[in-house]
Amino acid sequence: MERGGKEICMMTTLNVKVEKVLQNQVEVQEDITMIKEAVYNPDSGLYSRLKFLENTIITNGELRIATVEQTVNTIKKIQWMVIGSAVMTLTALMVKFVLT
Numbered sequence: 001m002e003r004g005g006k007e008i009c010m011m012t013t014l015n016v017k018v019e020k021v022l023q024n025q026v027e028v029q030e031d032i033t034m035i036k037e038a039v040y041n042p043d044s045g046l047y048s049r050l051k052f053l054e055n056t057i058i059t060n061g062e063l064r065i066a067t068v069e070q071t072v073n074t075i076k077k078i079q080w081m082v083i084g085s086a087v088m089t090l091t092a093l094m095v096k097f098v099l100t
Contacts, residue, residue: 039046 037045042048
């Protein structure tokens with residue numbers, strides 16, 4: 001009888017430990033589900049946030065490049081205006097001296 005009692009006690013202990021492992025497994029599964037939700041959620045997950053940041057940076061980068069290009073084009077126009085004015089002034093002075 002004593003041996004049968006020890007076996008029942010061991011089986012009960014084993015059963016309790018298996019139940020505990022199963023509970024822990026369910027908790028881990030829930031945690032993994034929450035992690036997946038936090039990473040892959042299309043509205044508020046990490047990937048959606050990264051995609052939004054990438055799009056913002058690209059848009060801002062394009063805006064910055066467009067602003068730089070616009071500034072360079074404006075500088076070119078001013079340079080041509082200055083060069084044109086200088087050429088016209090020199091031409092006018094040469095004509096004035098030649099005709100005088």
